[in-house]
Amino acid sequence: MVRLTDMLEDDRNHLLAKPCPKFEGEPWVEGPPLNERRIAIVTTAGLQMREDAPFNFRSAEYRVIPGTVEGKELVMSHTSVNFDRSGFQRDANVVFPIDRLRELESEDAIGSLASHHYAFNGAYMEPDAYAKNAQEVAALLRSDAVDTVLLVPV
Amino acid sequence: MSALSHFLESEGLSTAGISLVRPHTEQMEPPRALWVPFELGRPFGAPDDAAFQRRVLEAALALLDAGPRPVLADFPDDAPLSDAPAEEAWACPISFPPPPVDPNDIGAAVQAEIGQLAPWYAEAFRSRGRTSVRGESFSVEDAAAHAAAFLGDPPETGAQAVVRLKEALEDLKAFYSEAAAAKPGASSADMSDWLWQETALGRLMFTLSETLAATGDEALTYMAKGSMVPRAQREKARAAAS
Helix, strand or coil: CCCHCCCCHHHHHHHCCCCCCCCHHHHHHHCCCHHHHEEEECEEECCEECCCCCCCCCCCCCEEEEECCCHHHEECCCCCCCCHHHHHHCCCHHHHCCCHHHHHHCCCCCEEEEEEEEEECCCCCCCHHHHHHHHHHHHHHHCCCCEEEEECCC | CHHHHHHHHCCCEHHHHHEHHHHHHHHHHHEEEEEEEEHHCCCHHHHHHHHHHHHHHHHHHHHHHHCCCEEEEEECCCCCCCCCCCCCCCCCCCCCCCCCCHHHHHHHHHHHHHHHHHHHHHHHHHHCCCCCCCCCCCHHHHHHHHHHHHCCCCCCCCCHHHHHHHHHHHHHHHHHHHHHCCCCCCCHHHHHHHHHHCCHHHHHHHHHHHHHHHCCCCCHHHHHHHHHCCHHHHHHHHHHHH
């Protein structure tokens, strides 16, 4: 189940029926060399710290993940049941590659990592529903001197 | 993912993202995306394979120097198998009796399964040093009792009922999966087929998807139809029944 052609028909049809609007404008931001960038992860995997409240259905809310997080501290409350969770249960880095990014940071391949990362629940919402909270997260990232975001779906 | 990429880039941040569903990315045209041919739920390909994860990460970050907009690149390799091929088909470390047909028996059957799985869950927790069972609101036994209560008249309704029931079910599924994975060699499909087709927990969730949809409560019905049973497992159950 790695390509659409390998998926069961129901799953494939469901995915292809999702709304995929093309937004106005073509934003494009260039930045410094990779070894000078400050990077945050923004995930739509419904990740949260264990003590945080689970994600609500049909909500564009987000959770804050501290930059010091260890993968084992993360749990997942994504509301979709149509993807594998067993990989995440073994190793959070298959969804949230924090250890890999720390390796790049320690090798000076990237500049630094953000003080906080952010998680949304990417399901059951029209894409433009995320606009307001994305602007809020962008402001938080800029205040942390972040210039680059690694976006990770699930 | 593509929407967030657009919004964040519009706010002055450079973004590079992973794409799991290429047609979505083609339509929405985020600034930079790396399509990966991996299973949904595994955007970096393979658990416990740091070298492979790193290749995916470096390929995504390399897009920050690419252009012109929109950048959509393809990662060239499939994910490696995360477990060595087993000499024989994977099976859960313990065998359960067939799931009960009578809804009145399902709750007790789930509790019995939890008891049998508990030592394996403890072993998995020891070896992994972590669990994805949240465990903040329920013990797994309480989670099972909470979920089974919805087989009758729902004890609560509305949006918060859905969040609590979802939490209970997610904890139960994580407990079962982690316990069963104490015996290595299961693919994600093996694990999913076992949980949904062979356990009383799977039967509980299939049954709940029918009973909750008949409650008339909007939130419970929404969950029952859209976020209870994976489409692939519904299709397998239909095929097995026909």
